[in-house]
Amino acid sequence: MTPIATDGWRARVRRAVAAHWAEPLHRQSYYLLASTGVAAATGLLFWILAARRTEPAVLGLAAGMIAAIGFLSYLTSFALPYAMLRYGGSTRPVHGLVNYSAAVSAVTSLLAAALFAAVAGATGTVLAPLLRDPLDVLLFGLAGVGAATGQLLDNLLAARQHADLALLRNAAAGLLKLLLLVPVGAGDPRGVYLALTVPGLITAVIGYALLHRVIPGYRLWDFTRTPLVREAARFSLRTFAGSLLSGAPQFAIPLIAVVVLGPRGNAFFYVAWSIAQVVYLVPTVISNITLSRGGSTPTVALIRRSRRFSLLLVGPFVLAVTALAGPVLHLYGTQYAGGATGPLRLLGLAALPWAMVIIAQAQLRIEHRYRALNLLTGFLCVVSLAMPVALGSWFDAAGMAGGWLLSISAVVALAWWLTGRAAAAAGSLTRDEVAHDVGH
Numbered sequence: 001m002t003p004i005a006t007d008g009w010r011a012r013v014r015r016a017v018a019a020h021w022a023e024p025l026h027r028q029s030y031y032l033l034a035s036t037g038v039a040a041a042t043g044l045l046f047w048i049l050a051a052r053r054t055e056p057a058v059l060g061l062a063a064g065m066i067a068a069i070g071f072l073s074y075l076t077s078f079a080l081p082y083a084m085l086r087y088g089g090s091t092r093p094v095h096g097l098v099n100y101s102a103a104v105s106a107v108t109s110l111l112a113a114a115l116f117a118a119v120a121g122a123t124g125t126v127l128a129p130l131l132r133d134p135l136d137v138l139l140f141g142l143a144g145v146g147a148a149t150g151q152l153l154d155n156l157l158a159a160r161q162h163a164d165l166a167l168l169r170n171a172a173a174g175l176l177k178l179l180l181l182v183p184v185g186a187g188d189p190r191g192v193y194l195a196l197t198v199p200g201l202i203t204a205v206i207g208y209a210l211l212h213r214v215i216p217g218y219r220l221w222d223f224t225r226t227p228l229v230r231e232a233a234r235f236s237l238r239t240f241a242g243s244l245l246s247g248a249p250q251f252a253i254p255l256i257a258v259v260v261l262g263p264r265g266n267a268f269f270y271v272a273w274s275i276a277q278v279v280y281l282v283p284t285v286i287s288n289i290t291l292s293r294g295g296s297t298p299t300v301a302l303i304r305r306s307r308r309f310s311l312l313l314v315g316p317f318v319l320a321v322t323a324l325a326g327p328v329l330h331l332y333g334t335q336y337a338g339g340a341t342g343p344l345r346l347l348g349l350a351a352l353p354w355a356m357v358i359i360a361q362a363q364l365r366i367e368h369r370y371r372a373l374n375l376l377t378g379f380l381c382v383v384s385l386a387m388p389v390a391l392g393s394w395f396d397a398a399g400m401a402g403g404w405l406l407s408i409s410a411v412v413a414l415a416w417w418l419t420g421r422a423a424a425a426a427g428s429l430t431r432d433e434v435a436h437d438v439g440h
Helices: 002-022 024-053 056-075 080-087 095-123 134-159 163-181 189-209 227-260 262-292 299-330 334-349 351-366 370-426 431-439
Strands: none
Touching: 024 056, 024 163, 024 189, 024 262, 056 095, 056 134, 056 189, 056 227, 056 262, 080 095, 080 134, 080 227, 080 262, 095 134, 095 227, 134 163, 134 189, 134 262, 163 189, 227 262, 227 351, 227 370, 262 299, 262 334, 262 351, 262 370, 299 334, 299 351, 334 351, 334 370, 351 370
16 A cells, blocks of 8 residues: 555656646746856856955956946846846747847947946046056947847747756856956956956857747848837836836945945955845846746736745745855855855845845836836835945945845835735735636
């Protein structure tokens, strides 16, 4: 009798796993989590190797350049990555949408890089010496092009149920950046930041060149203005303010830190910030997949499932970061173990409220509640920039990390109120929605 019971239990487990994997929200989330996980893991290994080869002040300047690239690429995104998630999986031709989005991102990234270099030179910031030569500015701009177009490509693949290919691209980029780090000199922050960013540009170019294998009939030169292009453009323009306010703090804080804390202090904060971002990627990926599924699944059931799934995955990561912060940072060197352990634990704890906030943003986008989205992200932008800067001025890296935790925790209350109002207006779940939710 025992073998029969065991086989029955195993069969039930297999069916449960198969049903879980069959749900697109789960399957595509896992692929994108693996993709971002590979990128994050190779990024952490990159910074460990770089930290052991360079002085903290040099690493802090390289981190400042990386932060500037991330901030500028997001600033000039015009919410196109969200439009790609929302419309990239359409059964209508997406050639024009893909090409217009990539072209706009590339051009605006280059213009933003030139403007940033000019402002940095005029104001004499600590990054100005790295952007004096025209070639330096061009390389800086191309790094931004790679970051922006690579994000568009990954979102397109996710929307078309090919997140496994995004995993392949990020794995290739991760291996390439580790190889490029080998010839980097110990005293030049340019080599460090370019070794980290150039692989993203290379793999993005290759990815676009091979898109015809994923999208039948795709052509790089097709810029036809279809109704889908116009719909996506309207969506981008209406959500751009909310997207800009939402993402600005995450990209701006590492850039601000190099000014508030100085190059050496920024090295400690950036190492903690980059490790914590691995945890933040979990709810961000689930939020993106939720947005891409917004038109095919009942919203209330989808959001509840996404929130539960996100917290279930984030919790263990937060525990691991809290418990292992010291040993992990010892890999970077004793200086980082002493200067970044406290900030890392505070930033790790902030992942829990961050998960609630980012899923709430996906819900507001799906429901086209743009005023509520702008209110939420505007509040997020103000408090999550003001509090870290204020506390960082007094308590260095730990103050910036503590300010981030306090600000995100405050935003959760507003997010809960805004999304709770929609749930109350919609009423309780229908029986079909309950059955759908329970089944997954």
